[in-house]
Amino acid sequence: SQGQTKSINHLQTDFSRNAPVLQRLDRSMSSVTVPPPACLLRPLEAPLRYLFGPGPSNVPPRVLAAGGRPIIGHLHPEMYGIMNDIKKGIQYAFQTENKMTISMSGSGHAAMECAVFNAVEPGESVLVAVNGIWGERVAEIAERMGELLLLFSKEDPYDSIESNDIFFAVEKHKPVLFFLTHGESSAGLCHPMDGIGDICRKHNCLFLVDTVASLGAAPIYMDKQSIDILYTGSQKALNAPPGTAPISFNERACQKMFNRKTKPVSYLFDMTHLSNYWGCDGKPARAYHHTGPVSGFFALRESLAILAETGLEESWRKHKEVSGYLQRGLEDLGLKLFIPERDLRLPSVTTIAIPEGYDWREMLVYIMKNHQMEMTGGLGPSIGMVMRIGLMGYNCEKTNADMALQALADALKNCKKTRG
Numbered sequence: 511s512q513g514q515t516k517s518i519n520h521l522q523t524d525f526s527r528n529a530p531v532l533q534r535l536d537r538s539m540s541s542v543t544v545p546p547p548a549c550l551l552r553p554l555e556a557p558l559r560y561l562f563g564p565g566p567s568n569v570p571p572r573v574l575a576a577g578g579r580p581i582i583g584h585l586h587p588e589m590y591g592i593m594n595d596i597k598k599g600i601q602y603a604f605q606t607e608n609k610m611t612i613s614m615s616g617s618g619h620a621a622m623e624c625a626v627f628n629a630v631e632p633g634e635s636v637l638v639a640v641n642g643i644w645g646e647r648v649a650e651i652a653e654r655m656g657e658l659l660l661l662f663s664k665e666d667p668y669d670s671i672e673s674n675d676i677f678f679a680v681e682k683h684k685p686v687l688f689f690l691t692h693g694e695s696s697a698g699l700c701h702p703m704d705g706i707g708d709i710c711r712k713h714n715c716l717f718l719v720d721t722v723a724s725l726g727a728a729p730i731y732m733d734k735q736s737i738d739i740l741y742t743g744s745q746k747a748l749n750a751p752p753g754t755a756p757i758s759f760n761e762r763a764c765q766k767m768f769n770r771k772t773k774p775v776s777y778l779f780d781m782t783h784l785s786n787y788w789g790c791d792g793k794p795a796r797a798y799h800h801t802g803p804v805s806g807f808f809a810l811r812e813s814l815a816i817l818a819e820t821g822l823e824e825s826w827r828k829h830k831e832v833s834g835y836l837q838r839g840l841e842d843l844g845l846k847l848f849i850p851e852r853d854l855r856l857p858s859v860t861t862i863a864i865p866e867g868y869d870w871r872e873m874l875v876y877i878m879k880n881h882q883m884e885m886t887g888g889l890g891p892s893i894g895m896v897m898r899i900g901l902m903g904y905n906c907e908k909t910n911a912d913m914a915l916q917a918l919a920d921a922l923k924n925c926k927k928t929r930g
């Protein structure tokens with residue numbers, strides 16, 4: 511009734527600082543049947559952790575601060591300026607002059623799907639190199655589009671694939687797209703890239719490369735290595751929060767994707783719209799397509815600024831130095847590295863064979879509990895075979911390698927042997 515409402519209003523004024531009383535009274539009057547969840551009435555808690563797994567990695571304060579700046583409209587001219595800066599930063603990080611260079615509003619998977627959905631039409635064939643989970647994942651995506659062909663290493667499922675084998679597979683099957691992961695984070699493998707783009711070009715096939723786990727940590731040259739589509743993620747060596755994913759298409763890729771007979775299956779990932787949203791299509795006006803993650807783009811811009819200031823070559827050098835230091839330390843602990851060939855080891859994510867007689871889950875839980883440090887087990891096919899340590903970007907320091915080694919030594923000493 512009117513009187514009741516008045517008295518509630520009166521109480522609200524009087525007890526404005528007494529939230530629980532207010533909530534109880536409000537609820538008795540409420541039309542909602544699902545109450546506000548009690549967990550949300552408590553403050554947010556996110557512990558400080560050493561993120562020494564395969565990502566996300568710890569984010570430098572400067573990038574966090576950029577992401578925490580007040581929001582501006584996603585279609586404001588200042589935002590377009592920031593998006594243009596991001597584009598330039600990605601061109602530098604990818605070593606490309608491609609105009610069609612943008613960031614996805616989404617994680618690495620968004621870029622993966624964007625690449626496949628735009629480059630492939632239903633029924634076309636896609637060749638996927640598999641040496642860990644990421645080839646498997648792209649195969650799963652490509653399978654929804656067309657005919658799928660898988661290519662494995664002849665020697666070992668986690669090994670790099672010989673250029674000759676790629677040549678014969680591309681020549682024989684004539685796929686429209688060949689996918690290869692540069693930094694296979696589930697195996698800890700950094701795949702050689704030279705010459706593969708030329709093989710694809712010769713057979714009129716687009717070369718798609720995933721650098722989510724390797725960009726900034728290991729050399730990649732999109733233009734020089736004739737890579738037609740390249741993507742990465744924000745949360746690894748780039749050191750931005752997860753949720754944005756740079757991607758670039760060269761002229762060959764644009765020719766193919768903008769001359770399709772069918773529309774891409776995804777509206778959100780349709781490059782016809784995204785290229786306009788990012789001002790890459792030469793049209794004077796940018797139209798609304800979706801609301802981009804403004805804070806995520808602020809943070810991404812800052813992380814690309816750090817990479818530009820540091821310099822790509824210095825970033826590659828440091829990842830190599832620190833990963834080499836970590837690997838020597840691991841061998842000194844008696845641990846066996848999963849990728850035997852030194853030159854094929856991914857500098858951002860190091861994989862260790864599970865030490866004989868230990869339960870890897872128990873070791874990881876011990877390390878998290880006693881050292882507040884994340885290391886992880888394998889992923890997909892490498893589960894139960896490896897443990898993974900990632901020292902990327904901001905975390906790529908010898909002092910962090912020492913901490914990781916101490917935590918592992920402690921776990922080896924204290925985690926009881928369950929087998930052997």
Ligand SMILES: Cc1ncc(COP(=O)(O)O)c(C=O)c1O
Pocket residue numbers: 564565617618619620644691693694695696720721722723743752
């Ligand atoms: C090599 C590689 N590709 C793709 C992805 C998927 O990225 P996201 O988890 O950001 O979707 C990852 C994530 O770990 C990765 O390491």
